[in-house]
Amino acid sequence: MRAIKSECCAENARNAARDHFGTLRAIKSVRCAPSSRNPQSGRKIIKGLEQAVAHARGENTQARERTIHIEDSVDVRNIRKKLSLTQQEFSLQFGFSLAAVRHWEQGSRIPEMSARVLLTLIDKDPGYVRRALGMMDEDEQKVACG
Structure with a gap:
């Protein structure tokens, strides 16, 4: 591997890395004026x-991974019913659109990963x-209301 000039501009490094798995070859050739x-x-x-x-090649890089x-x-209807909320109340409380909640419950759409994460947290x-x-x-509302 050829030495990489120690001072590089970030833009040229990003452009060189766009080759995906040709990245290593591209990194070797990045040369910029000192910044x-x-x-x-x-x-x-x-x-x-x-x-x-x-890391992409499977080499030990000591990169932290979390799976x-x-x-x-996710059974959205079951989660909502456990909380005794209407579709509108559920969507307002947790930031979902009413249409999304309806589609999820009807099975015509599946929640995206981020929504499934939030729905899982709401369920748990x-x-x-x-x-x-x-x-x-x-419970806190009951205490606050006296």
Whole structure:
């Protein structure tokens, strides 16, 4: 592997990396004029690109990986009914569109991954989600109302 000039401009590094798996070859050829702004940024970008390529090849890069398991299907109607909410109340409380909730419950659409994550959290601990969104739990509302 040829040495990479230590100071590179970020734009040329990004352009060179666009080749996907040809990235390593492209990284080797990146050469830029020294930057007076932050000479470390180019080195960090190149190092990150090299690590990404090594990781993609299956080499040990000490990269942190986290795998989460989210079900492919979520029973939105069951989650909503456990909370004794109408479709409109459920959509308003948790930031979903009413149309999306209806489509999910009818089975004509499947929630995207991010929505499934939120729906899973709502199912497991609705109080936590409400607090995270700045809402009070039903129990807290009863206490506040006296």
